[in-house]
Amino acid sequence: GHSVSYAVYYGQANDPRRLLPDALDVVFIAACTHVSPIAYMLAKRFRREKTLTVIGGPHAGCFPRDCQRFFDIVVQKCDRAVIADILKGDYSPGAVIDDALPLNDLPGIAERLPEVENANLDRGRATSQSMIGLLSSLGCPYHCDFCVDWDSPYVGLPSYRLERDLAFIAEYFPKALIAYHDPNFGVDFDRVMDVICRQPRSRRNPYIMECSLSVLKRRRMAMLAETNCIYAIVGVESWTEYAGKAGLAACSGPTKLDAVAKHIKELRRYVPNLQVNFLFGTDGDVGDEPVMLTKTFLKEIPGIWPVINSPLPLG
Secondary structure (H helix, E strand, O other): OOOOOOOOOOOOOOOHHHHOOOOOOEEEEEOOHHHHHHHHHHHHHHHHOOOEEEEEOHHHHHOHHHHOOOOOEEEOOOOHHHHHHHHHOOOOOOEEEOOOOOOOOOOOOOOOHHHHHHHHOEOOEOOOOOEEEEOOEEOOOOOOOOOOOOOOOOEEOOHHHHHHHHHHHHHHOOOOEEEEOOOOOOOOHHHHHHHHHOOOHHHOOOEEEEEOOOOOOHHHHHHHHHOOEEEEEEEEEOOOOOHHHHOOOOOOHHHHHHHHHHHHHHHHOOOOEEEEEEEOOOOOOOOOHHHHHHHHHHHHOOOOEEEEEOOOOOO
16 A cells, blocks of 8 residues: 655665655665665655654664664564554654564565566666575574674575575576575575475576585585585684684684684585685784784685674764
8 A cells, every 4th residue: 555666775876865756754774884874864864854764674783772863763673563563653753673573484586576676687687797685594593792693593484485486586587696695594404405406407596605614514515516506605703702603612723723724625616706704803802813813714725705894883
């Protein structure tokens, strides 16, 4: 019963406000923290137009109190019922919503087609640069204190949904790259690989994913190549903490470096492109050792793409 408009802003317009129609009753904005100033600017403009402003997504999940300075409603956790209640006016301005039920299903690609075409395609057609986002699971079994999903229980989404989405993408967007946005892809590794393998080999779109090294046992690495994984993102995080994600128990320092380097070299035999994430600035980072170990790692495996993150207090 609502007239809905959807827009993605990636710098393509001088004024992102013009991507949406005038006289909106409600606007929902999703943003990561590094673009939150743009979200805040838009919220101020929409408020001047008497539009109800709602923010969700990663930034709202991490910094809800800061979002309250600019938005009428802040959504940390969302489901269909939350959206319906917002539209009915059940939440007063200033509300922070975090009591939604855990998600266990999401709309498929066919249902999301207007969003996919808007955000990922070139004039309705997929090219080799097109990337279509999918989820095979939500949440994560680990409890890393730096992560937005630290308190989200792991839920594997229905296999039939993933199989249907993969078939749809192969049929209509055979050139597209699939990007699995799972917080930790492959926790239920064998089930997910089985679903992907149900697609004929010639119809398997290339894909990228992010997961823990602890998931990628040697016997599983060959399945990544078999299912057309062309880019994997793994988290080393810290040389002193979070060893469980690498499957190394309490291992740290040079010992962790040696074990992780060996694991990454093995993984490169099966996945051509690798990204390794590091986290600097935790309480465990003392002295020069974290920097020296990272430099040693990068020199030993020069072909990887390193991403270095730092914890950020905001607001």
